């Protein structure tokens with residue numbers, strides 16, 4: 001793979017995105033898509049720039065990013081720990097595995113009233129929902145990672161007379177790293193979705209809340225500016241994690 | 255079953271002090287989910303003598319790797335006793351090095367760090383590590399790939415990394431499970447020469463599992479032929495080669511006789527495996 005520059009596929013992907021944005025812009029300008037429904041991308045961008053400049057939503061942005069960071073960190077740490085525990089207890093695992101497999105078929109959000117009752121309308125309720133949504137991805141990835149450690153590496157650890165702790169640190173962890181990182185990537189994505197979506201329904205601040213508020217008050221420019229922000233943050237974060245992921249996968253592939 | 259030290263099956267009389275590793279009545283039965291057991295190996299009696307080069311050939315699935323695991327202290331025999339340097343094998347003994355059949359290189363470390371891994375674990379000082387790792391990397395022809403990761407290497411090169419990683423620890427008993435399986439015939443012969451050179455220089459005892467009869471015949475002092483599962487030694491062939499031999503031994507008139515005898519025994523066992531009558 002080439003370093004630095006874009007690959008051929010990368011250029012094609014970029015071209016597709018640019019063409020899409022341009023077509024979108026054109027349709028808006030020609031009035032095919034009415035302004036009352038959607039703004040042209042150029043105006044979304046200027047609106048976002050304006051919002052960032054005035055600092056009107058700085059507190060909301062910080063609050064959202066903070067919640068995402070906390071929820072991701074909790075999911076990753078707890079999911080990893082639970083994954084290890086479940087892996088170590090085959091009988092527990094046999095009971096849990098079908099539940100884990102169908103977990104994402106359940107719309108976790110419907111439990112939001114429960115969380116409001118328990119935590120009140122607060123960051124804690126938002127974080128709880130986001131964790132609930134993202135932790136299972138990390139648990140599943142941890143299980144896969146531990147399953148995929150080749151038996152011969154365990155034997156090799158025994159040959160070097162490593163104790164359990166040493167083996168876990170020096171063999172199991174790096175051997176499982178590619179899957180763990182995939183889990184981290186997914187956990188972050190789900191946490192982001194969880195936080196923004198929860199803010200729509202149970203919050204008085206945050207990017208999600210402000211999008212809903214702008215929508216209710218017919219403030220199209222603000223709404224689309226904030227939406228663009230969400231898209232940019234999600235895309236950039238995902239691209240960075242993806243690059244690391246791909247490096248890990250290519251190096252650690254056996 | 256108790257150790258029957260006077261019941262050696264190999265038939266070669268040798269003073270006990272010359273025995274480096276010994277198996278007596280060793281069997282290995284794997285428990286199966288159904289409750290029954292899979293009898294994979296034995297009973298086996300084997301004396302490995304100090305400094306000898308012993309090859310094991312046998313049909314696929316006959317228990318060769320299982321035998322190696324027992325000698326390496328990785329899995330205790332179901333029955334019988336195993337000793338190394340007069341001590342019962344209970345866990346991985348000090349002084350035993352293993353190269354497994356599967357690729358066991360660490361994909362997250364460079365070739366160099368892979369080779370140095372065991373030395374770092376043992377707390378050898380850096381100057382000594384550098385010296386030994388340089389030597390082993392040169393020895394295995396990996397000099398141009400020191401900084402590469404295993405994913406960038408061919409299967410045969412990865413296996414060489416594993417061999418180098420084992421050799422740097424200077425084991426007194428080296429167990430090799432089809433280490434040249436991923437190599438082409440020419441490289442295989444040349445690697446065999448290197449292995450012989452190493453064996454002579456270090457005085458280590460070598461047990462080599464292989465499926466290539468010519469390789470077994472060319473490298474070894476003795477070749478043990480195993481039966482189909484459950485694997486037992488049905489013949490132990492002595493080659494009587496000089497210690498300073500190399501791959502040119504294949505043109506020795508005696509070489510054909512050795513491989514012919516190995517094949518004669520092995521053919522019957524391999525046919526059994528394929529469900530055909532000999």
Ligand SMILES: Nc1ncnc2c1ncn2[C@@H]1O[C@H](COP(=O)(O)OP(=O)(O)OP(=O)(O)O)[C@@H](O)[C@H]1O
Pocket residue numbers: 284292294312313314315316317318319320321355483
């Ligand atoms: N951990 C295990 N659990 C159950 N059965 C096993 C286990 N390891 C090996 N066996 C069985 O024991 C038998 C011998 O296996 P082993 O790996 O020792 O054969 P081998 O002679 O090394 O074969 P090959 O030449 O193909 O490497 C096989 O039938 C195998 O299925």
Ligand SMILES: [Mg+2]
Pocket residue numbers: 318319320355431
């Ligand atoms: Mg094997």
